[in-house]
Amino acid sequence: MRFVPFVALAAPVLAQYEAKPPLKPSAKPVEPHSYPPAPSLPGGPPHPPPSGSPSPPADPQKFVTPKELIKLIKLEDLLAGSQQLQTFADEAGGNRAFGSTGHNATTEWLYQTLKKTGYYNVYKQPFVELFTAATTKFTAGGEDVKVDYMTFGPSGDITGNLVKVNNLGCDVLDFPTEVTDQIALISRGTCNFAVKAANAKLAGAAGAAIYNNVPLQALSGTLGAEGDYAPVVGMTQEAGVGLLSQIGNGTVSATLLVDAIRENRTNYNVIAESKQGDHNNVLMLGGHTDSVFAGPGINDDGSGTIGTLVTALALTKFKPKNAVRLGFWGAEEFGKLGSFHYMKTINGTLSGDATEVAKLRAYLNFDMIASPNYVLGIYDGDGSAFNFSGAAGSDTIEKDFEDFYNERGIPHVPALFTLRSDYAAFLENGIPSGGLFTGAEVLKTDEEARLFGGDAGQPLDPCYHQACDTLVNLAHDAYLLNTQSIANSVARYATSFEGIPRQNATLRKRVAEMSRFQARFDDGGHAHHGQTCGAGKHLM
Ligand SMILES: *[C@@H]1O[C@H](CO)[C@@H](O)[C@H](O)[C@H]1NC(C)=O
Ligand SMILES: *[C@@H]1O[C@H](CO)[C@@H](O)[C@H](O)[C@H]1NC(C)=O
Ligand SMILES: *[C@@H]1O[C@H](CO)[C@@H](O)[C@H](O)[C@H]1NC(C)=O
Ligand SMILES: *[C@@H]1O[C@H](CO)[C@@H](O)[C@H](O)[C@H]1NC(C)=O
Ligand SMILES: *[C@@H]1O[C@H](CO)[C@@H](O)[C@H](O)[C@H]1NC(C)=O
Ligand SMILES: *[C@@H]1O[C@H](CO)[C@@H](O)[C@H](O)[C@H]1NC(C)=O
Numbered sequence: 001m002r003f004v005p006f007v008a009l010a011a012p013v014l015a016q017y018e019a020k021p022p023l024k025p026s027a028k029p030v031e032p033h034s035y036p037p038a039p040s041l042p043g044g045p046p047h048p049p050p051s052g053s054p055s056p057p058a059d060p061q062k063f064v065t066p067k068e069l070i071k072l073i074k075l076e077d078l079l080a081g082s083q084q085l086q087t088f089a090d091e092a093g094g095n096r097a098f099g100s101t102g103h104n105a106t107t108e109w110l111y112q113t114l115k116k117t118g119y120y121n122v123y124k125q126p127f128v129e130l131f132t133a134a135t136t137k138f139t140a141g142g143e144d145v146k147v148d149y150m151t152f153g154p155s156g157d158i159t160g161n162l163v164k165v166n167n168l169g170c171d172v173l174d175f176p177t178e179v180t181d182q183i184a185l186i187s188r189g190t191c192n193f194a195v196k197a198a199n200a201k202l203a204g205a206a207g208a209a210i211y212n213n214v215p216l217q218a219l220s221g222t223l224g225a226e227g228d229y230a231p232v233v234g235m236t237q238e239a240g241v242g243l244l245s246q247i248g249n250g251t252v253s254a255t256l257l258v259d260a261i262r263e264n265r266t267n268y269n270v271i272a273e274s275k276q277g278d279h280n281n282v283l284m285l286g287g288h289t290d291s292v293f294a295g296p297g298i299n300d301d302g303s304g305t306i307g308t309l310v311t312a313l314a315l316t317k318f319k320p321k322n323a324v325r326l327g328f329w330g331a332e333e334f335g336k337l338g339s340f341h342y343m344k345t346i347n348g349t350l351s352g353d354a355t356e357v358a359k360l361r362a363y364l365n366f367d368m369i370a371s372p373n374y375v376l377g378i379y380d381g382d383g384s385a386f387n388f389s390g391a392a393g394s395d396t397i398e399k400d401f402e403d404f405y406n407e408r409g410i411p412h413v414p415a416l417f418t419l420r421s422d423y424a425a426f427l428e429n430g431i432p433s434g435g436l437f438t439g440a441e442v443l444k445t446d447e448e449a450r451l452f453g454g455d456a457g458q459p460l461d462p463c464y465h466q467a468c469d470t471l472v473n474l475a476h477d478a479y480l481l482n483t484q485s486i487a488n489s490v491a492r493y494a495t496s497f498e499g500i501p502r503q504n505a506t507l508r509k510r511v512a513e514m515s516r517f518q519a520r521f522d523d524g525g526h527a528h529h530g531q532t533c534g535a536g537k538h539l540m
Contacts, residue, residue, distance in 0.1 A: 064318035081306035089296030099265025134260035147233035151222035156231025175203035211240020277323035288332030304366035320494035339422035365435035370479035374438035377415030385414035393432030393500035430508025
């Protein structure tokens with residue numbers, strides 16, 4: 001594996017990497033959005049252009065300011081970083097899923113790049129999790145039916161008759177006796193896919209197929225965890241209804257193939273903290289480094305990874321008052337495993353010694369910040385839009401993000417904390433949180449098209465969790481703007497946590513309970529603009 005340490009900031013610095021292949025031309029140009037220029041903010045003399053020195057000073061003398069940090073955020077550096085992630089995926093069979101060579105390469109590169117600055121203490125935190133992915137094939141009555149894998153499902157190569165299951169298959173008694181050694185056909189609804197797949201196994205079925213209960217949508221879900229399941233796939237409602245009517249006419253013979261990889265894989269978080277700054281008052285920010293198995297994940301979440309990295313590299317030119325810690329999370333796509341693992345290891349459980357957790361004054365999450373048909377979403381930290389806020393101080397974090405766009409005359413919309421990305425680990429430990437989100441598979445509304453341009457009625461990211469989430473699946477204007485916004489907030493909190501109260505144990509506990517309560521109502525669905533990729537697959 002070839003690791004190209006990535007040094008952002010200055011064209012002369014980038015020039016040393018010119019051997020890199022040039023950016024591929026955008027096959028699908030992104031509609032440009034034009035925004036008024038940022039107002040010139042009052043401030044000191046302009047910062048001198050960054051020097052061409054290849055190794056940035058590890059001990060800068062000047063305190064960071066928003067204005068100066070923002071100036072160092074360059075689109076070319078963002079795209080060079082995205083190109084690097086694309087290369088890692090290309091060299092690894094097209095994805096950067098956790099535990100794969102593509103993900104290993106991503107984490108090793110982040111580690112080396114940050115270490116080389118001399119500015120951060122960096123470590124890779126290993127953890128082991130079960131990885132599953134599969135290729136599937138389903139035929140019925142001699143016809144191919146498009147089906148999707150249910151994460152955590154077992155392998156199987158089955159030939160049998162399709163048998164209609166009564167009701168919704170939530171009770172083992174719903175399965176007729178003739179399902180034994182055959183393939184159960186079940187409607188989605190009422191109970192988790194895991195319950196249906198486990199009941200199918202209990203009833204003696206050799207396999208199961210679940211069809212959607214909403215029109216025109218593939219059914220790609222998760223069983224949530226390991227278990228004793230029949231091999232199972234999901235299909236559209238239309239496919240399911242068609243098969244039911246065939247069953248009504250007579251015996252329908254089917255084949256089901258699930259060829260699953262199920263293995264425990266070592267996976268890494270990359271954690272870095274500025275050597276300088278107050279280590280008892282720490283700003284943490286990050287995003288996830290793994291992609292889904294289906295594609296390279298250049299928007300999801302290559303964009304948040306590189307936005308965080310480019311900001312972190314820019315910060316090396318300055319001195320922070322508060323320490324800045326970076327969290328590049330692994331295995332988010334399998335249920336935010338990396339961030340939760342990390343919080344556990346610093347006793348983020350509200351049970352052990354809470355000293356380490358108490359040092360984290362705020363967490364900023366960046367998961368999908370350059371969706372092609374974007375909205376500019378800011379997590380609703382004050383609960384004004386969705387009646388669910390984070391820990392006290394999350395309101396300030398939201399407002400500070402809003403100010404950035406307001407000062408530039410740029411619209412923004414609130415995004416719901418669904419607890420479906422890595423901020424959940426922090427909210428569930430009562431840590432004030434916020435972040436940016438430009439949207440996944442949800443369709444753009446007319447109102448959003450009016451605010452942000454782009455295509456109403458089309459997904460905010462048409463390549464969400466697909467092979468086409470490549471280098472051309474990025475809105476360059478949103479990418480740059482949102483990374484400048486990251487820089488703005490980072491410089492702000494690296495200077496002061498004014499407006500973000502220090503949490504005490506009582507407060508942390510209360511918010512944690514609220515967050516967990518809220519999380520219980522989340523079926524893994526994507527109804528709101530809070531949806532992100534994390535554990536984004538439906539459980540039910
Ligand atoms: C990723 O790195 C780990 C630890 O070095 C190693 O055990 C694993 O084999 C690597 N995986 C791949 C797919 O390269
Ligand atoms: C079921 O049989 C009816 C009557 O023969 C026929 O019209 C219909 O097309 C058949 N449906 C399927 C799905 O084969
Ligand atoms: C993964 O590791 C766990 C814990 O050690 C073990 O119980 C499980 O059987 C392993 N799974 C696989 C597929 O190897
Ligand atoms: C976590 O808590 C346990 C028990 O209080 C303590 O022994 C351990 O040192 C703590 N770990 C950290 C990282 O603070
Ligand atoms: C907001 O949430 C709180 C706590 O969950 C609940 O008691 C209250 O009724 C909600 N308010 C509205 C307007 O939905
Ligand atoms: C925690 O903070 C809240 C709000 O500032 C305060 O009302 C409460 O007394 C504090 N509790 C403890 C145990 O310090």
